[in-house]
Amino acid sequence: MDVFEKKEESPFMENIMKDMFRNKNLERITDNTFGLKMERKVLKYEGEYFKGERHGKGKEFNKEGNLIYEGEYANGKWDGKGKQYTDEGMFGTGREPNLLYEGEFKNGKWNGKGKKYRIGLVGRSSEHEGNFVDGKFVG
Numbered sequence: 001m002d003v004f005e006k007k008e009e010s011p012f013m014e015n016i017m018k019d020m021f022r023n024k025n026l027e028r029i030t031d032n033t034f035g036l037k038m039e040r041k042v043l044k045y046e047g048e049y050f051k052g053e054r055h056g057k058g059k060e061f062n063k064e065g066n067l068i069y070e071g072e073y074a075n076g077k078w079d080g081k082g083k084q085y086t087d088e089g090m091f092g093t094g095r096e097p098n099l100l101y102e103g104e105f106k107n108g109k110w111n112g113k114g115k116k117y118r119i120g121l122v123g124r125s126s127e128h129e130g131n132f133v134d135g136k137f138v139g
Contacts, residue, residue, distance in 0.1 A: 039063075047073065067097045077108040084110075086119065109135040 037045040042065045047058020053076040060069040071082020078084070082105050085097040103114020110116075110132035118127040128137040 071105065078105040079107060080105060103132065111135075 034048055037043075040063075042063060043061050045054060045058060045060050047054060048056030050056065054073040055075060056073060057071070058073050059067060062068050067085055069078055069082060069084050071078065072080025074080065081103070083102040084100045084105075086100050098119050099117050100119070101110055101114055101116050103110065104112030106112065111134065112132065113130070114132050115126050116128040116132075116137065131138050
């Protein structure tokens with residue numbers, strides 16, 4: 001299944017993605033505002049760029065094309081408000097990704113207010129809610 005069949009896209013984005021599949025040498029389209037990064041015909045990143053780096057709002061995907069992060073970037077790293085998902089794919093019925101953490105990020109790590117979720121067989125529940133520093137819960 002092609003990536004653009006798995007994701008809801010605008011007709012404009014679908015045409016860009018189709019062009020990228022046809023041109024195997026094309027990895028990224030960017031005009032310093034919005035772009036896509038593809039590797040081996042799988043979408044790796046969709047979002048805003050600034051001076052060639054991920055900067056602004058975007059979504060990141062693993063090698064299977066599953067969503068692993070959506071939120072804000074600064075200088076190529078997760079930075080600002082965002083949601084991190086496990087890279088194991090979809091939960092239960094396959095309709096939504098496994099949410100691992102939602103909250104604030106700094107330099108690619110959980111920093112600030114956030115919620116870490118425990119993923120179980122029945123669903124997810126909040127395991128820790130509060131402040132995080134360098135990826136660790138501090139209360």
